[in-house]
Amino acid sequence: MSTPKPSSGPNRPLSPFMIGPYYKPQLTSMLSITHRVTGMALSFGTLLLAGWLIALSNGPDAYHAYSKHVMAWYGQILLLGWSWALLYHLCNGIRHLFWDVGKGFSLPAAYRSGYAVVAISGVLTVAVWALAYLT
Amino acid sequence: MSLRSPLGHARGLGSAKDGTHHFWVQRVSAIALVPLTLWFVFSVARLHGASFEQVHWWVSYPAVAVTLVLFIATALYHSMLGVQVVIEDYVGGEGMKLTALLLSKFFHVAVAVAAIFAVLKVALS
Numbered sequence: 001m002s003t004p005k006p007s008s009g010p011n012r013p014l015s016p017f018m019i020g021p022y023y024k025p026q027l028t029s030m031l032s033i034t035h036r037v038t039g040m041a042l043s044f045g046t047l048l049l050a051g052w053l054i055a056l057s058n059g060p061d062a063y064h065a066y067s068k069h070v071m072a073w074y075g076q077i078l079l080l081g082w083s084w085a086l087l088y089h090l091c092n093g094i095r096h097l098f099w100d101v102g103k104g105f106s107l108p109a110a111y112r113s114g115y116a117v118v119a120i121s122g123v124l125t126v127a128v129w130a131l132a133y134l135t
Numbered sequence: 136m137s138l139r140s141p142l143g144h145a146r147g148l149g150s151a152k153d154g155t156h157h158f159w160v161q162r163v164s165a166i167a168l169v170p171l172t173l174w175f176v177f178s179v180a181r182l183h184g185a186s187f188e189q190v191h192w193w194v195s196y197p198a199v200a201v202t203l204v205l206f207i208a209t210a211l212y213h214s215m216l217g218v219q220v221v222i223e224d225y226v227g228g229e230g231m232k233l234t235a236l237l238l239s240k241f242f243h244v245a246v247a248v249a250a251i252f253a254v255l256k257v258a259l260s
Contacts, residue, residue, distance in 0.1 A: 036221060043214040043243075049207070050246050053253035056194060060187045083176060090172050093165050100162060128176050132183035 027114045035092045038085040045082045083128055088121040157216060164213040171206040191257060200258035204251050211247035215240060 016022035018029045055066035069075045095113045098104045104113050137144070178199075182190055193199055218239045226232045 039214070039217045040221060043218050046211060046214060046243075046246050046250070050250035050253070053194070053203075053250050053257070056187070056190060057253040057256040063187045063190070086172060086176060090169065094169065097162065097165060124176075128180045131177060132180040135181070 028110055031092060031114050031117060035089060035096075038089045041085050042082075042089060045085065048078070048082060080125075080129070084121065084125045087124045087128070088117070091117040091121045091124070157219075161213065161216045164209050164216070167209050168206075168213055171202065171209060174202060175206050194254060194257045195260070197258070200254055203254050207247055207250045207254070211243045211250075215243035218243070 019025075019033060023029065051066060052070070055062045070079060095104070095117055098113070104110060178193075182193065185193070194203065219236060222232060222235045222239060226235050
């Protein structure tokens with residue numbers, strides 16, 4: 001986004017958007033915007049879940065037609081992204097809950113928990129897919 | 136045109152009485168979603184390669200059907216609250232904002248009802 005402008009009212013200065021020329025990209029701000037992006041993606045991703053259950057409720061033919069797409073390479077890539085987005089949003093959401101009760105606000109703590117979120121969401125995603133494919 | 140300032144307009148009207156409600160229910164649904172999401176993700180992973188009959192049988196198990204309905208309702212509610220904040224933050228212009236907010240509410244309720252109906256149809260058949 002370019003120069004921040006209020007949508008209405010007096011022309012008071014606003015804090016610039018975190019992505020743009022005003023701030024250097026940092027782990028904390030990148031994880032923050034990723035939380036929002038994954039949240040929005042997951043909102044649309046609920047269609048995937050609803051579609052799966054609706055196909056299941058419509059009998060074997062509908063279910064096979066649906067799972068053919070999900071099991072295809074593009075469906076699996078979509079599902080991989082979906083699962084990572086869900087697990088990332090879950091891990092970073094827990095980080096936010098700790099902030100909400102006033103814990104972990106110091107800069108070193110925010111970085112430690114940030115790296116932990118990246119690592120744990122990755123490990124959980126690998127664990128879920130290992131469970132799916134190796135058992 | 137009024138010469139009163141925006142603050143002057145708002146003064147004396149009292150609060151909307153729901154100051155922290157949105158914040159609070161977003162956190163309550165977030166906490167509920169921690170176990171529900173972990174259960175859902177690992178359950179679905181274990182269903183990999185399952186046949187239609189196996190998945191149908193799994194969903195019709197009462198504890199599974201109830202937990203699925205809880206997950207769907209809580210996730211869609213949490214999503215509706217989150218998308219509302221994103222729209223309020225980024226969509227400028229009252230008309231566009233109101234339209235986006237309405238569409239988001241309708242979308243979330245429709246997806247939740249459709250998904251829950253599907254679970255119940257399977258579970259009660």
